[in-house]
Amino acid sequence: MMSHEEIKSLILNYSPEAVCDESGPWLQVSIQSTDWLPLAEALRNHSQLQFDYLFCLTGVDWKTHLSVVYHLTSKVFGHTVVVKVKIDDRINPVVETVSNIWRTAELHEREAYDLFGIRFNSHPDLRRLFLTDEWVGWPLRKDYEDPINMIKL
Amino acid sequence: MLSIAGIANSIHQWLNETFSSGWATLLEFVLVGILVISFFAFLGLVLVFMERKVSAYMQLRVGPNRVGYKGLAQTLADTIKLVVKEGLTPDGADKFLFNFAPFLVLIASMLLMAPIAFAKDFQIWDINIGVLYITAISSISVIGVLMAGWSSNNKYSLLGAMRSGAQIVSYELSAGLAIMTIVILAGSIRLSDIIASQENGWWIFKGHIPAIIAFVIYIIAVTAETNRAPFDLAEAESELTAGFHTEYSGMKFALFFLSEYVNIFIVCAIGATLFLGGWMPLHIGHWEGFNHIMDFIPSSLWFMGKTFFLIFLIMWFRWTFPRLRIDQLLNLEWKYLLPISLFNLLLVTFIALMGWYF
């Protein structure tokens, strides 16, 4: 089990622009979407990190930008890290897929695409998951409006 | 003594006295036809009700208990519901085959009724190749199942029918070989002869080891042949929803349902005839008093009792065991049942030659 400091220094090696936040129980790393793929490969393959288990993938709409939050754990060492990937382009948000690194990401990324409209580059099968193919809009975005199906309390 | 055979004989005499012999035979044909069809309907009602009650008690339930006295009329109510229900035919189906298949299945099971001796001297047709007739006719029903599966234009049905075909064709082998065991012991393929040969003891007792092995194999094989659980792959509801009869509704479905139960009755009746002495009462060696009491029980009751015991056994299997997979099903037949029954046939031939049976 590595301390936050050690993980942090290793991560900063790979993406020097990452911003780390140690306030929570887990180390939180914020990076830009362009830096994500090299960091993901490093997190998975580095012999001291080995984050082999992606247990949560969350899309978040921050009104000004979108972000994807990856919760990663290493089953070998037991340490956990939270990576927040910031996507500035709200109109056409794109981020690299990690479904080839963590197989579970395939369905999770489809979910994020379905509900937030985040495109995952080179994803093997990026389609709507829950909603019908002809659905218009991205329901979990904060500015989504649907006068027919949405019930306001 | 009033017996079924006596009644049948007096009707036969009366008809021959009243009409010319040609008319009398024709009337007897009609009479037998009506009897078989009504017996069919009655069997369907009774066996479905029995199955529901047996399953209910095994599953800690009460079973049907609302319609009629203690729920006895439940199956009747269901039949009425099925009769008035619309029989749908799917759009892409082969209409003729789709509608013909349930009747073919039913006719096949009706034909099987002919050589069965329901009581002493009470048999529709005592054909001299009885056993051969049974094994030949029982394979016709698979054509009906294949027809139903193919003509439905449904992939589930097709898969179910194909499974059923593979299954029935392979299990007929060991059922036939098990029957052969008794044929060797009895020395005849006429059913009345086989029953007569069991007057001093049923074959399952007289033939000891090979007969018991043959009996077990026969029960397993006919369970598979009638598509009953644990071999109900043709209609495996958790895999293929309803298999070959997925697209059937109303009365056409009811015919499949009916013929399934009648088939069970028939294979159990044949099993009872071959292994358990048909209508022969239970006789034990030299216990004259006991044997005499047993003789008082009517032969038809003996036959029905044995048949329903076997039916209960098959129902018991269904409500206890999980279903096999198709490859395991074929493995069981080709790797276990067939070698064992072939070996058993050899054994019984040897025993019969040496006269080591009682």
Add this chain to the structure above:
Amino acid sequence: MLEEIGTTEQGDLVINIGPQHPSTHGVLHLVITLNGETIKKVEPHLGYIHRSIEKMCESLTYRQFIYSTSRMDYLSAHINNHGCALAVEQGLGIEIPPRARAIRVLLSELTRLASHQLWWGAMAMDVGAITPFFHAFREREMINDIMEETCGARLTMNYMVPGGVMFDLHPNFVTRTKDFLRFFRSKFNEYDELVTNNIIFQERMKGVGVLSSADAISYGCTGPVARASGVSSDIRKIAPYEGYDQLQFAEAIQSGGDCFARYLVRMQEMRESLAIIDQLIDTIPDGEFQAKTKAVLKLPKGEYYSRVETARGEFGVYIISEGATTPYRMKFRSPGFSNLSALDHMSRGSKIGDLVAIMGSLDLVIPDIDR
């Protein structure tokens, strides 16, 4: 053989299993490509029961949203609520009274038992034995009655509130639970007699749907599915919550990775749950069953993540708060969703009957997948 798997060509059968199908236990829709009886590809189509609970939660307060998570994994509704309550408490920084903790753990384990019992019956029914289903319901009914008496509902209890539980335990709870334990122990060997030792059942399960431990991790499998592949993934052990670290129980792990291993893991878990209940039932501390909380809950700005072990695996609640009375973003990491993603991998090259057995051994609850 392997090359041809995974491609659709002429002569392949494409079959829709579901959305209405007896073995999908709900409205799961699988499009399977078959070569004869052999499966080449399984593609899940989801969304038939998608209610977007995550979006709904954004307009519900922290007290209100807990009830809606019961509707996700309805078989372990109580544990789902538990995870939500833990996340809110983490944000509020409340200390929960010891009595409330004991009650929560007790009911969570009872829920796990009830869920596994239903799974056992459904699993047996998937492979064609119908009778065990009713036997499973006999015991499950007793748990439901206990739940009904204490929580007021049988399935979707909504017994959790931030800071504790809604009511105190019912006075009959302890005696009835002990009765149940005694009864269940006396009937537990029936489970083995009817199903586990049955040769047909073993043949159907052994060597079917094998998932290696590396694949289990990569596909994000949790709960019994991961543990059957030899991956230690019990949140109660690796990140103990609610005093699970003070209880004596073993993590059920098997190495086979096939359906039978998953079956054995769940059977073992039932025994462990019984052991946990045994340890707690006589030593429920006295005191408050609810911590004092404000009428209107406001979580400080920040992010909160809580993990619990439901009957199906790891359930995560991820709350992003902007300091308001409602969450800014709520994410539920449901175990079934990740477990389902391994289905295609596991069932390639096996028969249709195997697919049904694999689905049964994954213990899928469709509302949990769709959310």
Add this chain to the structure above:
Amino acid sequence: MSFLIDYIRTVYKSVRSLLIGMRKTGYYFTHHKEIITQNYPENRDTLNLPERFRGEVVMTHNEANEHRCTGCTACELACPNGTIKIVTKFDITPEGKKKKALDTFVYHLELCTMCNLCIEACPTSAIKMDQAFEHSVYDRRLLTKKLNKPDSKLMEGVE
């Protein structure tokens, strides 16, 4: 030779495991006292539901047709699905002041999930959960209920 022994052993073991299962179902077939089915609705009179069972929300009224609801809308705010709608009116108190009071307590049973949050939120214990569970009706509109009885008044001393 060992192949043959294995073969026979497999057959024996398999048959034995099947027979054990059949013994169990056979036991239940013959022991009818183990049946767990309840005969509903014949047992309606003896059906005892636990007092905490949540069937529907009702408002308690005493003999003088008085309820305890002040119309504070705490339950309406606590409800996650908008099941409760409270219509208030202004009563004139003897002192001549205007006072907010309950006019109609509308309860949409078809939306209710029996989560108990309204009962927990009620400051005056005006509403409670009832054990009735047979809610089926042929018309959905019948499920929208008015909980305060006609001409009922606020109980004395409830603020």
